[in-house]
Amino acid sequence: MSAFLAMKHLMPLAPESGASMVCVSSRLGMVGMPNQTLYSAAKGGLIALARGAAIEWAPRGIRVNVVAPGLTMTPIIEASFQRRPDPAAYQRVREESIPLRRLATPSKVADAVLFLACPESSYVTGAVLPVDGGYTAL
Numbered sequence: 646m647s648a649f650l651a652m653k654h655l656m657p658l659a660p661e662s663g664a665s666m667v668c669v670s671s672r673l674g675m676v677g678m679p680n681q682t683l684y685s686a687a688k689g690g691l692i693a694l695a696r697g698a699a700i701e702w703a704p705r706g707i708r709v710n711v712v713a714p715g716l717t718m719t720p721i722i723e724a725s726f727q728r729r730p731d732p733a734a735y736q737r738v739r740e741e742s743i744p745l746r747r748l749a750t751p752s753k754v755a756d757a758v759l760f761l762a763c764p765e766s767s768y769v770t771g772a773v774l775p776v777d778g779g780y781t782a783l
Contacts, residue, residue, distance in 0.1 A: 648691055652698050652709075662706030667761045668695045669754070672715040672777040688713075692773055699771035708770040710761040715777025717749040744779030 674688030699709040729735040
């Protein structure tokens with residue numbers, strides 16, 4: 646809901662050219678996973694919202710894109726690993742499901758957001774950039 650409200654109330658105030666909005670979704674907005682149906686639906690909805698807004702606001706020079714992170718080593722994820730009987734083994738199992746064999750870091754996700762927000766990506770709109778170590782390429 647926050648992305649919708651930001652678009653509804655803030656984007657009409659954006660300058661006619663050069664504005665950029667980057668939404669953060671998830672790899673699970675593009676692929677299914679057991680026991681994650683509602684989360685996936687919400688993240689997929691955010692992707693659809695951003696793509697629609699990208700087309701709607703393109704004539705004004707406003708870009709809207711999405712970063713879709715995979716499993717990222719945040720404090721919440723780290724804590725969930727620590728609750729396992731063998732945290733290191735569980736982390737290895739999770740990493741083995743990712744083609745690059747490692748989890749993202751928050752700074753790598755931030756780098757992707759920064760790229761989509763900056764002038765170097767000025768011809769990119771309506772895109773979904775997976776930052777997932779190749780997970781969605783499987």
